[in-house]
Amino acid sequence: MRRFLSRKGRFSLRQSKSGTRSASKDFYLGLPATNQNWPEAFGFRLGGTGPSYILSVVEGSSAYLAGLQPGDQVVDIEGQDVTNLSTPALVALAQTLKTVPPSIGVVSRIEQIxxxxGPDGRFGFTIIGDCPLMVEDCMPNGPAGRNGLKAGDYVMEVNGIPVKHHETAAAMIKAAQGRPLRLGVLSMARRPKRLSSSMRVLSQSGDSIRESRAHKAMEFNKKVEExxxxxxxxKEQLFEVLKQYAAERDVDSLAEALPDILITEEHQQLIDNVR
Structure with missing residues (x-):
């Protein structure tokens, strides 16, 4: 879980595995004074009919520096649950808020496929566009279709590497040369899941589970800030480790990494929250 933090002293450098993100003095001076053109004025684009997702982030923007990434779902804004709001409704809400920019809570929804x-070395799908890339066509009975890829899905990663441009992604897919391919995909449509009879009762309470998770996510963000x-x-190191765990579900790696990040006695409070 990551936070897009508000303007008050939180637009400093961001450390990542690939290096340091920094902003020039001109960037700071050019920050919008209102939310009238949110989110584009702060460097990101949204999509979705409810929930809403981040489709692209401009490098060097306030969104980029705060750690927002394509494939994130917006779960709260200024502490208000927005998991069911469409993009137009979310934008309308954000533009009425006084905090510039509003604080938002996000969680990655990138699914690894x-x-x-197939025998011909092909994967059975085509992509179009830039920032983000969209699956234009996908053969339902082809290799990709059988694994859940659908036309209209967004491709955010190829073999674990974030991609923005069609030419780059196409070259990486072609370079696979018949080897297995892993795509990081954002699907706007909920994927149907086959449920056993023992799971059907649990599925009936899905809405309450999602509400509980969103509430816990907001509480966790508040605890991190505190x-x-x-x-x-x-904070950056903690969120990167949690993102990796969300993708891999490797409990041992998470347990090993946390003590190296949360080193003080005060930090230790967060370990229970992570659990």
Whole structure:
């Protein structure tokens, strides 16, 4: 879970695995004074009929520096649950808020899909566009279709590497040369899941489960702000580790990484919240 933090002293450098993100003095001076043109004026685009998702982020923008990434779902804005709001409704709400820019809570919704090529070496889908890339066509009975890819899905990653441009993604897919391919995909439509009879009762309470998770996510963000405050590097490291766990579900790696990040006695409070 990550936060797009408000303007008050939180637009400092961002550490990531690929290096340091920084903003020039001109960027700071050019920050909008209102939310009238949110979110584009702050460097990101949204899509979705409810919930809403981040489709692209401009490098060097306030959204980029705060850690927003394509494939994130917006779950709250200024502490208000927005998991069911469409993009127009979310934008309308944000533009009425006084905090510039409003604080938002997000969670990654990128789904990893592994595709083994067919006998002809092809994967059975085509992509179009830039920032983000969209699946234009996907053969339902082809290798990608059988693994859940659909026309209209957005491709955010190829073999674990974020992609923005069609030419880059196409070259990476072609370079697979018959080897298995892993796509990081954002699907606007909820994927139907086959449920056993023992799972059907649980599915009936899905709405309450989602509401509970969204509430817990907001509470966790509040706890992070309370404990870590302006320790931006620590927050960044924590969110990166949690994102990796969300993708891989490797409990051992998470348990090993947390003590190296949350090193003080005060930090230790967050470990229980992570659990």
């Amino acid at each position: 592994d595709i083994t090529p 404990v870590l405050g302006e320790e931006l590097d620590v």
